[in-house]
Amino acid sequence: EPEVTQTPSHQVTQMGQEVILRCVPISNHLYFYWYRQILGQKVEFLVSFYNNEISEKSEIFDDQFSVERPDGSNFTLKIRSTKLEDSAMYFCASSGAENIQYFGAGTRLSVL
Amino acid sequence: SQQGEEDPQALSIQEGENATMNCSYKTSINNLQWYRQNSGRGLVHLILIRSNEREKHSGRLRVTLDTSKKSSSLLITASRAADTASYFCATDARNQGGKLIFGQGTELSVKP
Numbered sequence: 001e002p003e004v005t006q007t008p009s010h011q012v013t014q015m016g017q018e019v020i021l022r023c024v025p026i027s028n029h030l031y032f033y034w035y036r037q038i039l040g041q042k043v044e045f046l047v048s049f050y051n052n053e054i055s056e057k058s059e060i061f062d063d064q065f066s067v068e069r070p071d072g073s074n075f076t077l078k079i080r081s082t083k084l085e086d087s088a089m090y091f092c093a094s095s096g097a098e099n100i101q102y103f104g105a106g107t108r109l110s111v112l
Numbered sequence: 113s114q115q116g117e118e119d120p121q122a123l124s125i126q127e128g129e130n131a132t133m134n135c136s137y138k139t140s141i142n143n144l145q146w147y148r149q150n151s152g153r154g155l156v157h158l159i160l161i162r163s164n165e166r167e168k169h170s171g172r173l174r175v176t177l178d179t180s181k182k183s184s185s186l187l188i189t190a191s192r193a194a195d196t197a198s199y200f201c202a203t204d205a206r207n208q209g210g211k212l213i214f215g216q217g218t219e220l221s222v223k224p
């Protein structure tokens with residue numbers, strides 16, 4: 001069964017450093033998403049991406065965040081200068097025409 | 113309350129019993145979806161109910177939707193220990209770039 005894969009599973013970084021979280025969505029999906037989940041809290045939407053541009057973004061997704069689909073398979077989330085409060089699980093998801101989203105296993109980001 | 117609020121927050125039952133979880137939301141929706149999350153893992157889509165549907169079944173799952181009350185319920189019948197997980201409702205609103213808004217979730221524990 002096709003699945004969304006995310007790498008790395010765990011990323012440790014120093015405050016102020018840049019991180020890139022990587023995702024390979026399901027191959028025939030056209031819609032891509034990033035969410036995050038701070039420990040013990042609910043899943044929060046960050047950004048949706050379609051046709052090589054951002055469709056919607058939340059207030060969390062400020063200038064420190066960017067997304068890119070650099071080739072036909074990868075979808076990345078970059079945080080330019082990480083803060084302590086960026087520590088969370090980051091989930092990538094993709095969907096087809098009917099918005100059933102398939103989630104990856106997540107990347108745990110720890111900012112020290 | 114926030115969009116997509118579930119209750120109860122935690123539910124503990126014995127194997128074989130039924131589990132009912134409720135969700136309330138605030139805005140107009142295209143559809144409402146239920147997801148499951150095992151501890152520390154990604155979310156798995158369970159079932160989607162469209163705004164013009166009132167009830168839907170999938171295996172041991174039964175979902176209802178009352179758009180006049182902006183509420184939904186998820187019933188898991190004949191629960192098993194393997195159903196132990198957190199369950200989230202997520203609303204898909206119109207013209208929002210496909211973003212899902214998740215509730216806080218119900219933590220279900222099924223004791224063998």
